Amino acid sequence: MADEDKDSKTERPTEKKLRDTMEKGNVPHSREATIFASMLATVIYVTFFLPERMGRMGEVLRDLFEKPDQWHLETGPDALSLFTRIGWEVGNLLLPAIVLFFIFGIGSSMFQNLPTPVLDRIQPKFSRISPVSGWSRIFSTSGLVEFGKSLAKIVVVSIIMFFVLRSQFFHAIDSLASDPQTIFVRLSTIVERILTIVLLATAVVGIADVAWSRHHWFDQLKMTKQEIKDEYKQSQGDPIVKSRQRSIARDRARRRMMKQVPRATLIIANPTHFAVALRYVREEGDAPVVVAKGQDLIALKIREIAEANGIPVFEDAPLARSMFAQVSVDSVIPSVFYKAVAELIHRIYAQSNRTRVR
Known part of the structure; x- marks a missing residue:
């Protein structure tokens, strides 16, 4: 019966149905576009912000481990001062990343659809915590497509990373016995290469996913000829x-x-x-x-x-x-x-x- 209903939905959705659907919060949304925006923010952070801040963090850790005599831990205020110094440096290290993630996350959502307040989406519903509904969503067409995309990304990115970074493996092992600052610099270089590879792969997948999500959303809204007639009667009134x-x-x-x-x-x-x-x-x-x-x-x-x-x-x-x-x-x-x-x-x-x- 469901297949028959799907086969009978051959007509393009009307403007009224598209508008009503969007007002209810049902809009095409690509998760891969959000992931790409997050990866782009990460690459920007690693390229422009991380080296300098990682160097400062390395200096603090080197002073902490090489000169422990300058840190007095005899009283509670001494420990609080040490934790405050380390916390300040960690906050200085992570603050640009938090700001970039926030900006790019909001930007990716606004790029796909303008934000509209929908109270129906935040109302509690039993179907959102129902195990049966959860399993049906996991094994639905959309769930299988999401699983396929995630698996393809993992496989492709792993293969590319293996061939690109296998020459850096021994350099990373040798850097473990070197100066902390050198470790951070080498690790940042490796991380930057890894993120660049992931960013390129995510960009390709994101473009394909945006197109597929919009096509799938539009396909789900197709109507039967009888639905179009009923909608016309509701909007224009019964001709009789x-x-x-x-x-x-x-x-x-x-x-x-x-x-x-x-x-x-x-x-x-x-x-x-x-x-x-x-x-x-x-x-x-x-x-x-x-x-x-x-x-x-x-x-x-x-x-x-x-x-x-x-x-x-x-x-x-x-x-x-x-x-x-x-x-x-x-x-x-x-x-x-x-x-x-x-x-x-x-x-x-x-x-x-x-x-x-x-």
């Missing part, structure tokens, strides 16, 4: 429901429009297909306003309301069709219709004046 909502909204707007028909001054109609209700009152504006319009059954309803309220209806098929297509409800008519509508309004006022005279 939205159609029903639009129908209700149109019905309400139609009823509101019909209530405005008794306020119209005249109706321009195609005999049966179109009807446009206009209102013109000099005190309200300089141009007529469309208060209602409709087609077919709605047009007949507008004419029915107009006749019931004594509103004059003028049948002009071209004018009614043009105004219906170009003018929306509650809008002033364009200037192109001024002349035709003005003639109709003039006829209404003339008829009204004749009625008053009679």
Whole structure:
């Protein structure tokens, strides 16, 4: 069943799914990139900071072992002074390394993904301490890939180190009987070579792992066609429901429009297909306003309301069709219709004046 689900996930993940996944803290992350950053910090430390500080540390140890008479250990303050001196030198030796590890560690994480606070990742979950979940993670595809990468790194780095450093083996043995400063210098040289080899190997593995982690992360987020349809329904709404909502909204707007028909001054109609209700009152504006319009059954309803309220209806098929297509409800008519509508309004006022005279 799981294989079938995986095979059916053939579609690219949508932007919404990618965004939601990142907001939950599920982002592509390469451990090898972090290891490479740590190795780079180590090489920088060994190359630029370690020789000088190691020389100072060698001097302190030489004075400690060759001139023990200058260190008085008769009282507690004497021992505290000795430990303080040694601790200060050790701190001076390790402080640059701590700073470099911190900077490069944060930098490698920010290089892969910008930091985002995710409370869900720090909440306690039983699955994180469950032995069953732990074994499933170890023997999963990701766990086996991590094990393969670690094993490959160990084998490759060991082989390279063997061929590169076998000539330094006897020099390292001879340096054990020499001056402490010489021991540290030779050891630092050997360590520098070892770290350079490891750095190069880690760089190659890191580049490959960054590409693989992003590909694997994207592949895990692939969706089925049904998931895409469901997501579209959730984001846009069910088409049936939205159609029903639009129908209700149109019905309400139609009823509101019909209530405005008794306020119209005249109706321009195609005999049966179109009807446009206009209102013109000099005190309200300089141009007529469309208060209602409709087609077919709605047009007949507008004419029915107009006749019931004594509103004059003028049948002009071209004018009614043009105004219906170009003018929306509650809008002033364009200037192109001024002349035709003005003639109709003039006829209404003339008829009204004749009625008053009679």
